[in-house]
Amino acid sequence: MTARILRRVGYTAGLPAVLVALWWVASAGSDSFFWPPLRTIVATFPDTWLTGRLGEDVLPSVLRLLAGYLLALVLGVALGVPIGLHRRVRAFAEPTLEFFRAIPPPVLVPVIALFAGYTGSASKVVTIAIGCLWPVLLNTVEGVRAVDEVLVDTARCYHLRRRSQLVHLTLRGSSPQIAAGARQALSIGVILMVISELFGADRGLGASIVQFQRSFAIPQMWTGIILLGVLGFLLSLIFRLVEHRALAWYRGLRDANRGA
Amino acid sequence: MATTEPTTTAPEAAATDVALDVRGLQKTYGGQGRSVEAIRELSFSVPRGQLTCIVGPSGAGKTTLLRCIAGLLDVTAGEIVLDGERVTGPPRGMAVVFQEYGRSLFPWMTVQQNVERPLIERRVPKAERRRVVADALAAVGLGDSGEAHPWQLSGGMQQRVAIARAVAYEPTVLIMDEPFAAVDAQTRADLEDLVRDLWHRLGVTVLFVTHDIDESVYLGQRVLVLSNRPTVLLEDVTVDLPDERDQLGTRGTHRFAELRGHVYELIQRAKAGHRPEDDAGPAS
Amino acid sequence: MTATTTDVPAPRRRVPLPSGDGALGVLGLLTVAAVVEVLPRTGLVNPGYLPPTSEILRALGGVLADADFWRLLGLTLRGWAAGLAVAMALGVALGLLIGSFRVLREVTASTIEFLRPIPSVALIPLVVLVFGSRPPSALVLVVYAATWQVLVQVLYGVADVDPVARDTARSYRFSFLSTGWNVVWPTALPYVVTGFRLAAAVALILEVTAELVIGVPGLGQAIGVAQSSGAVPETYALVIAVGLVGVLVNVLARVLERRVLRWHPSVRREAS
Numbered sequence: 001m002t003a004r005i006l007r008r009v010g011y012t013a014g015l016p017a018v019l020v021a022l023w024w025v026a027s028a029g030s031d032s033f034f035w036p037p038l039r040t041i042v043a044t045f046p047d048t049w050l051t052g053r054l055g056e057d058v059l060p061s062v063l064r065l066l067a068g069y070l071l072a073l074v075l076g077v078a079l080g081v082p083i084g085l086h087r088r089v090r091a092f093a094e095p096t097l098e099f100f101r102a103i104p105p106p107v108l109v110p111v112i113a114l115f116a117g118y119t120g121s122a123s124k125v126v127t128i129a130i131g132c133l134w135p136v137l138l139n140t141v142e143g144v145r146a147v148d149e150v151l152v153d154t155a156r157c158y159h160l161r162r163r164s165q166l167v168h169l170t171l172r173g174s175s176p177q178i179a180a181g182a183r184q185a186l187s188i189g190v191i192l193m194v195i196s197e198l199f200g201a202d203r204g205l206g207a208s209i210v211q212f213q214r215s216f217a218i219p220q221m222w223t224g225i226i227l228l229g230v231l232g233f234l235l236s237l238i239f240r241l242v243e244h245r246a247l248a249w250y251r252g253l254r255d256a257n258r259g260a
Numbered sequence: 261m262a263t264t265e266p267t268t269t270a271p272e273a274a275a276t277d278v279a280l281d282v283r284g285l286q287k288t289y290g291g292q293g294r295s296v297e298a299i300r301e302l303s304f305s306v307p308r309g310q311l312t313c314i315v316g317p318s319g320a321g322k323t324t325l326l327r328c329i330a331g332l333l334d335v336t337a338g339e340i341v342l343d344g345e346r347v348t349g350p351p352r353g354m355a356v357v358f359q360e361y362g363r364s365l366f367p368w369m370t371v372q373q374n375v376e377r378p379l380i381e382r383r384v385p386k387a388e389r390r391r392v393v394a395d396a397l398a399a400v401g402l403g404d405s406g407e408a409h410p411w412q413l414s415g416g417m418q419q420r421v422a423i424a425r426a427v428a429y430e431p432t433v434l435i436m437d438e439p440f441a442a443v444d445a446q447t448r449a450d451l452e453d454l455v456r457d458l459w460h461r462l463g464v465t466v467l468f469v470t471h472d473i474d475e476s477v478y479l480g481q482r483v484l485v486l487s488n489r490p491t492v493l494l495e496d497v498t499v500d501l502p503d504e505r506d507q508l509g510t511r512g513t514h515r516f517a518e519l520r521g522h523v524y525e526l527i528q529r530a531k532a533g534h535r536p537e538d539d540a541g542p543a544s
Numbered sequence: 545m546t547a548t549t550t551d552v553p554a555p556r557r558r559v560p561l562p563s564g565d566g567a568l569g570v571l572g573l574l575t576v577a578a579v580v581e582v583l584p585r586t587g588l589v590n591p592g593y594l595p596p597t598s599e600i601l602r603a604l605g606g607v608l609a610d611a612d613f614w615r616l617l618g619l620t621l622r623g624w625a626a627g628l629a630v631a632m633a634l635g636v637a638l639g640l641l642i643g644s645f646r647v648l649r650e651v652t653a654s655t656i657e658f659l660r661p662i663p664s665v666a667l668i669p670l671v672v673l674v675f676g677s678r679p680p681s682a683l684v685l686v687v688y689a690a691t692w693q694v695l696v697q698v699l700y701g702v703a704d705v706d707p708v709a710r711d712t713a714r715s716y717r718f719s720f721l722s723t724g725w726n727v728v729w730p731t732a733l734p735y736v737v738t739g740f741r742l743a744a745a746v747a748l749i750l751e752v753t754a755e756l757v758i759g760v761p762g763l764g765q766a767i768g769v770a771q772s773s774g775a776v777p778e779t780y781a782l783v784i785a786v787g788l789v790g791v792l793v794n795v796l797a798r799v800l801e802r803r804v805l806r807w808h809p810s811v812r813r814e815a816s
Contacts, residue, residue, distance in 0.1 A: 159382070
C-alpha cells in the first residue's frame with residue numbers, strides 16, 4: 001500500500017524534480033547574460049515579488065482576468081442558450097460568430113485601444129471578456145443543440161416548467177460542452193491578461209515582466225516568467241477541480257457507455 | 261377516398277368510460293416539395309383501465325402514432341381526445357415510457373431525483389412526494405437504488421426506473437413505446453410481468469407499443485394490428501385469455517398459440533403490403 | 545428536430561433546409577454590416593472609433609490592392625506554416641514515443657500537465673531578448689503553443705488503441721515498428737488530424753500575436769502600425785482580413801479532417 005503511494009509520488013514528482021535539478025546544475029556556473037543561474041533567480045524572487053508587487057501588480061492582473069473571464073462566461077451562456085435552442089436564430093448567427101471567433105483575440109487590443117485608449121483597467125477587462133466570449137458562446141450553442149432529444153421529449157411529457165427545463169435540462173445537458181469552451185477560454189484569457197498589459201504600459205504581472213526585460217533585469221524577468229507559469233498552472237488546476245466535481249455524472253455516463 | 265372532417269361531437273359525453281379516443285388520425289411529414297405519408301387513417305378508442313397493445317411491422321408508423329398521442333407531434337388531420345380533452349400538447353394525465361431507457365433518464369440526477377422531478381413540477385408537497393417516490397421505487401423492485409445514478413444500473417433496471425417515474429406520476433393513461441426492445445430476454449419476461457402486475461394494482465389505462473407478436477398477445481387484453489406505411493388499422497384483435505397470466509402456463513395454452521398465429525399471419529400480410537382498401541379499390 | 549426514432553426517416557426533413565439556412569447566415573452577416581454602417585453615421589458611435597462599413601470596405605479594397613499587403617500576408621502564412629509543421633512533427637513524434645511506453649507515460653504525465661497551461665506569451669520577453677523582432681521569435685511562440693495541442697491529442701489517440709488488437713499483434717510477434725505502423729498509427733490518425741485542426745488555429749493566433757506585440761513582420765505588425773498611426777478604417781480592414789484568413793484556416797482544417805476521417809473506419813471522439 002505505502003509502496004504504491006510512494007510509486008505514485010515518484011511518478012508525479014520524479015521528472016519535475018529531475019528537470020529542476022538539471023536546470024540548477026547546468027546553469028550553476030553560467031555567466032551568460034540571458035541565462036542566469038537558477039540559484040540567482042530563486043534568490044531574486046522574494047525581493048522582486050514579496051515586497052509589494054504581489055498585491056500591486058499580480059493581484060490586479062488576476063482580478064482583471066477573473067472579471068473578464070466571468071463576464072464572458074455569463075454572456076456566452078446567456079447568449080448561447082437561445083441561439084442553441086432555435087434553429088433559425090442559429091442559422092442567422094452562426095457565420096457571424098464563426099467569423100468573430102476566427103479573429104485572433106490579441107488583435108482586439110489595438111481595436112479596443114481606438115475606443116478608450118489603453119490605460120485603464122476597464123479596457124483590459126473588456127479585451128479579456130471579448131476574447132473569452134467566442135469559445136464559451138460557440139460551445140454553449142453546440143452543447144444546447146446536442147441535448148438528447150429523448151430527454152427533451154421526456155421533459156415535455158412530464159411538464160417540466162420553463163425554468164426547470166432551462167436549469168435541469170438545457171444547462172445541465174450542455175454543461176460538458178460549456179466546460180470545454182470555458183477551458184479554451186481560460187487559456188485565451190491568460191494570454192490576453194498578459195498582452196493587454198503590454199500596451200499602454202500600466203502596472204500588472206505582464207507589464208512588470210516586460211519592464212524587467214526592457215531594463216535588462218534578467219533574473220527578475222525570469223522570476224516573472226516562472227510566476228506566470230505557476231499562475232497558469234494553478235488556474236487550470238482550480239478549473240479542473242471544479243470541473244471534476246460538476247461533471248462527475250458525465251464521466252460516469254461516458255465510462256458506462258464505453259464499457260457497454 | 262375523401263376524408264371527411266371529423267365532427268367534434270361533445271367529447272364530454274364519451275369521457276366517462278373512454279380514456280383515449282383516436283379519431284380519423286392522419287400524419288404526413290412535409291418538407292419543401294417532398295412529403296412522407298406516415299399515417300393514412302387511424303380510428304380507435306381505448307376504454308378506461310384497458311391494457312391495449314399495438315403491433316405492426318417495422319416501419320409501420322408505430323412511433324409516429326405514439327408521439328402524436330403523447331402530444332409530441334402535431335397531427336395532419338383528425339384528433340386525439342384524452343379524458344374528454346383534445347390533445348394539442350403533452351397532456352397532463354399521461355406518462356410515457358420511452359424505448360431508449362438510457363436516454364430518457366436524466367444522467368445528472370439520481371434515480372430518486374429522476375422519479376421525483378415531475379412531482380416537484382406538479383408542486384406535490386415534500387412529504388407526500390417522498391412517500392410516492394419510495395412506493396414507486398419499491399413497486400418496481402428498486403427500493404434500495406434511490407441514491408444511484410441511472411448509468412450505474414443495468415439496462416433492465418434503468419427501464420424499471422423509467423416505469424417507476426411513470427407510475428409515481430399517477431397518470432390516467434400510461435404509454436409505453438417498445439419499452440423492452442433493448443433488454444435481454446430474461447429481463448424482458450420479468451418486466452412484462454411487472455407491467456401486468458402494476459396495471460392490475462393501479463387500474464391505469466395502458467397503451468403498449470411493441471413489434472414483438474408474443475409480447476403483444478401475452479400482455480394485452482386487445483391487440484391493434486397496424487399495416488405498413490402509410491398506416492391504417494388492419495385488425496382489432498380481442499385477446500380472450502384468462503386474466504391471470506404467467507410466462508410458462510399462458511404461453512403454453514392452445515388459445516395463446518391460436519391468437520399468436522393469427523396476429524403473426526396479419527403481420528406477414530402487412531409486410532407483404534396487404535392493405536384493407538385493396539379490397540375496396542386501387543391503392544396509391 | 546422531431547422524430548429521430550425508428551419509423552419515419554426524419555433526417556430527410558433536414559435535406560431542403562441548408563440552402564435556407566445559408567441565406568439566413570448571409571442575412572446575419574449583412575445585418576451586422578448594416579448596424580456598423582448605421583451606428584457611426586447616426587453619431588451613436590464616434591466614427592473616429594468605428595468607421596461605417598462602407599468606409600471599412602473601401603479601405604479593405606485599398607489594402608487588398610496594395611502589393612505590400614500580399615507580401616505581409618505571405619510572411620504571416622509562412623511563419624504560421626513553419627511553426628505548425630514543427631509543432632506537428634514534434635507533437636506526433638513525442639506523442640507516439642511517450643504513448644507507446646507505459647513508464648514514459650506515467651513519468652511525464654505530471655510534467656505535461658504542469659507545462660501545458662503555462663501561457664506561451666510568458667516566453668515573449670525571453671524571445672525578444674534572444675531573437676529580437678525577427679521571425680524566430682514568432683516561431684518559438686507558435687511551436688510552444690501548438691505542440692501541446694498535437695501532443696495531447698496523439699496521447700489520447702495512442703491510449704485509444706484497442707487492447708485486443710495490441711495483444712493480437714504481440715501474440716503474432718509483430719515487430720515494434722510493425723505494431724506501430726499497423727496497429728497504433730491507424731488508431732491514432734484521427735486524433736492526429738484533430739490535433740492538426742486545433743493546432744492550426746492556435747498557431748495563427750500566436751503568429752499574429754508575435755507580430756503585433758514583438759513587431760515580427762506580418763499582418764499583425766501592420767495592424768499595430770495602422771492603429772498607432774491613426775489609420776482607423778485601415779486598422780479595421782486589416783482586422784477583417786486577418787479574420788478571413790482565420791476562417792479560411794479553420795475551414796480548410798475542417799475539410800482536411802473530414803477527408804481523412806471519411807475513409808477512416810474508427811469512431812472518433814474529440815478529447816480536448
